[in-house]
Amino acid sequence: MIPELNQSGVLPPFIPEQGPTDPAGMAPYKTTITEFIHRYAHTFERRAILRGLLDYRRKLKxxxxxxxxxxxxxxxxxxxxxNRGRPPSDVDIVTFALRPTNDLELWKKLVYENTDLFLPNEAKQKYCCDAYFVDLNTHPIHVVSNTRYWFGLFSHQRESYLWKGMVEIPIDCSDDEALEILDREAGNA
Known part of the structure; x- marks a missing residue:
């Protein structure tokens, strides 16, 4: 479930009624891609970014x-x-995933042949996604270090240092249904 924005216009870092020590009530908020689409597809610019996100996820899969x-x-x-008088220009994403193969050479080939998924500038240009990848097959020390970095970066606004929340979506969920919802939203606009 995605909580409502707080008085600062951001997702709260935790649900106040549950407090900051209850893991069930703190960011990242686990949800589905369909709920994410329902929540954020309210403008033309946002729908375009969401379409890019769905394309990005489709290609990853x-x-x-x-x-x-x-x-x-x-x-x-x-x-x-x-808050800033402008639409968003992209969506920030960190993908935490296991490699689809244990063959390291095959994995390197997949990454090299799909740089639009793994190089942030290419992903941003093609999918409107400021996208990064954390390989869960690496040593746990690296996974923890990367997680600490991304959580620290994503849990605060860059300019104001305001503490905020984020959303977590599984990779393998119903993106086709989400695309149908997005198409309906565009038709209702």
């Missing part, structure tokens, strides 16, 4: 990246239209 989750954040999950 097409190369076998299915076992993992994504953290979504940035101005996209904030009330950036009100």
């Amino acid at each position: 097409s190369i076998g990246v299915r076992n993992g989750f994504q953290w979504l954040d940035g101005s996209f999950v904030e009330d950036v239209e009100l």
